[in-house]
Amino acid sequence: MPGTPKPRASERTELDAATQRAIASTPIADEIEFLAIKAFAAGTRLINSRLQELGLRARSYSLLAVSCSPVQLTQRELASLLELDPSQIVALVDELIDQGMVVRETDPRDRRGRIVRATSHGRELFERARAVAMQSEADALVTLNASERDTLRRLLRQIVFPASGT
């Protein structure tokens, strides 16, 4: 029969409420870095799995998003924006080029630089991916109401874009 799920010996298990409370009162549970890693690991897993059918992952989706915007960035600037090493951008751009989503053009103002720009196919796919990403975000943050999500967004923007006046 086809419906048989694959056997997974090392399955993730849930912590019961009592154990959760015990850990929540431990010193580590107040460290923002720890909380952030844990909170967004699950979110990234979710968005990666859902973007898979569009041939994207969180990383390539972010790059595609910037390539769709009117801001023309060199690969160097993309590296800075995405908190990646410049060398990592190369492979990421190559991947999106292979899928026909973006093109790489020499920057006319400085022929050392390369501008990454989305194709019409890339733009179309981005719109679909964006809907998926927004829904995944909502699903990953069900324990926060709309106002709390806005606050979280504002605080994160303040960390990431300190110069932009929130």
Add this chain to the structure above:
Amino acid sequence: MPGTPKPRASERTELDAATQRAIASTPIADEIEFLAIKAFAAGTRLINSRLQELGLRARSYSLLAVSCSPVQLTQRELASLLELDPSQIVALVDELIDQGMVVRETDPRDRRGRIVRATSHGRELFERARAVAMQSEADALVTLNASERDTLRRLLRQIVFPASGT
């Protein structure tokens, strides 16, 4: 002369304020998952580099922290807590055992399970690591004031420990 810094051809460059503002008004700049990845990538790099002298990283530090707490968790529960696959815990615990920071003991209540407990050396090292981690957190979040940091912490706790009543 010894002071010569190593040459790095692919150095990270900063985006100027104008480019930051342009990107900050782009759709991707409102997606929490994107903001979170970017915000905490730098923080994790910082804490990893500072914990290096103690033989720790963000991951092993978190595991050590839980091992120091009175909550006795099996490796299975540790996997759930740290958002890792159970198989990844094995290597992480092995590493801390090699450094003499924790011991692995059979759970007397269920001999299939293993309890991970910090040694006195592990506890001592944890106290020093904790000071480093707290300072790194403060440095990584300079763009937030104390009240904003508390809010961020509260929201993250609500995502991570939904059952624990904030």
Add this chain to the structure above:
DNA sequence: TATTGTTATACTCTATAACTATA
């Protein structure tokens, strides 16, 4: 038969160095 821990493997992510072309 089901679950915990373990080992093995592969793939993604991250970090660093060296090379090339343009400036």
Add this chain to the structure above:
DNA sequence: TATAGTTATAGAGTATAACAATA
């Protein structure tokens, strides 16, 4: 000489499958 991009490589992080010990 300095910078943007590229290539190569190694190590850390993540995901999955199979197996032994215990329940």
